[in-house]
């Protein structure tokens with residue numbers, strides 16, 4: 373599937389704002405893939421589809437999580453987490469994407485996971501630093517991303533966890549596990 377075909381499938385699923393975010397993630401993921409030696413076409417495809425399920429009704433997402441036997445712990449946490457695994461499922465079913473590496477990058481783009489692949493990391497980070505993002509600390513992560521992928525990821529995960537703690541929100545286990553895993557495995 374080429375870029376225009378993918379974008380045509382995604383556009384009707386999203387608001388204008390979220391579509392522009394998706395274009396930003398796509399452009400950023402391509403740059404990161406180029407910089408860090410990932411498959412540029414896979415990065416492009418995963419980025420285009422990463423928020424495919426963002427606007428599905430909660431009830432529909434919940435039903436998919438149950439019927440597809442996804443980890444039921446998801447239902448105990450913020451429903452904002454659901455669009456990632458549900459998106460991976462729907463992108464396979466409705467858009468015919470079958471590459472497991474691409475589907476995993478979509479599945480883990482919100483939480484991260486233990487042992488993230490290069491593509492997982494690129495989509496997670498591109499989602500965080502795309503040019504349309506304007507939150508505290510994002511410029512620092514953008515600067516680190518020019519130099520070191522893992523350090524940029526660690527900083528973005530720290531920011532996300534701190535943000536959740538400040539709001540007294542629970543932190544999903546994969547989010548903590550992703551942070552621990554990458555801190556333990558990166559050289560710095």
Ligand code: DGI
Pocket residue numbers: 423426449450452453456481482483499532536541542543544545547
């Ligand atoms: O879909 P996007 O807005 O582009 O970004 P995203 O997929 O990273 O989703 C961000 C949302 O997910 C944001 O509202 C915070 C929430 N989130 C991310 N990790 C966790 C989380 N919420 C909880 N409760 N726990 C987490 O670990």
Ligand code: FE
Pocket residue numbers: 422423426455481482
């Ligand atoms: Fe998302």
Ligand code: FE
Pocket residue numbers: 393397422423499
């Ligand atoms: Fe996103």
